[in-house]
Amino acid sequence: MIEVVGLCKQFNRNVVLSDLNLHIAEQGIFAILGPNGSGKTTLIKSILSMVIPDKGSIRVAGMDVKKSSDYRKQIDYLPQIANFPSNLKVKELIRMIKDLRGKTEKDQQLIEQFGLQPYLDAKLGNLSGGTKQKVNILLTFMFDSPILILDEPSTGLDPLALIQLKELILQEKQKGKTILITSHIMSFVEEMTDEIVFLLEGNIHFKGDIQTLKKDTGQSDLEHAIAALLEKNHV
């Protein structure tokens, strides 16, 4: 589904990604992990063409991302920081995104699920961080695209909403979608994901399932296994 070849990107003199290759062919949930500044968001934004790579090529569902914007119909993206135009009402934003992307009936169900009815007439600027994130999730999940990219999806959510989010992600997985997630919460990653892609200093240092990672590093839980990966590479 997603094929990244020889991706390089630097911001001014700061090299963020250097010759990164990533091939995700199958369905399932993939976690992109790595310390702060390892290039997770840059990788995701490159796949979405929000960041223009210096070198390398990216293909999504067989389409070259440089050639056309149509491939983004295949992707639902949850951005890391939910910033919306503040003078717009929630329902206006939903209507607008529907207008831009096409019809969907799923929004009603999601509004109920996340208890967003009381906020529909509120301006986005007046919402709390968690409620904004719920709107963010709603906008992402209301379309049925084969690829889901979630950048720190659990930020700011209360426990109930977090459980609902997990259910939602698993439902999408059942449908046979490819799901990319970044997160700093290891328990969330361990619970949800099939495979881990570990980024360090702009390159992939590990790609495989959690069991293999634990075995390779000789650790019993994921948090320590990741820490061991980091230590090994810093020595």
Add this chain to the structure above:
Amino acid sequence: MFKILKYSFYDLARSRWSYIYFLFYLILALVLLFLNNDLSKAVITLMNVIIILVPLIGTIFGVMYYYNSREFTELLLAQPIKRSSIFLGQYLGIALSLSFSLLFGIGIPFVIYGLFNSGAIWDFSLLLLTGVFLTFIFVAIAFTISLNNENKIKGFGYAVLMWLFLAVIYDGIFLMSLVIFEDYPLDKLSLLGTMLNPIDLSRTLILLKLDISALLGYTGAVFKQFFGRQLGLFTSIFVLCLWTVIPVLRILYKARSKDF
């Protein structure tokens, strides 16, 4: 692109500032027309206000809108929409909504005044045309500046400086150079100098049309001498078109390679 344009336009149409801008022109034009006996004097006063104010408002609105809608832009970038459509749509949204404020603000008083029966309709149309041109030009330049500056304060500063330069400082330098080099033939230089500044160009254009170019002095006379009235008009409009198209191309170019 038209969907983006529609949303940007609606967004601004609901903004308080669009109405303040509209009301300002409405009151200004009403006062000038009904408390003044001489129509052509009213047009000149309006021109003087438009030529300074339209670029200023276009610049400030353009910069503010760009920085305020950054989040919105990022949201749109993840959707299956071309980058050029997003930025062109937003640009046209602002430029059109400002133009409408201007057109209605000045147009309504003129219609009440009985414009359609008067001979001043062409002067008036030209006034509005240059006003619209200046709006499109300065919003485009403001957009280019903001696209090139990640820092809001810097972008705002550069944009206001650009306006100050074209509206005030440029004229000063122009005048100084005319005084300093007065021993030389300056016709071509002043002609070029006028072309290079859309504000000066608009002013010259209207004054040529009003047939009082002598009032402006040198630039007007030079224009008249060089082009005659028709050719001067078309050349000016062509140069104004260039002034619009070049910053818009620059927006498209910059938008294609920018990281968000």
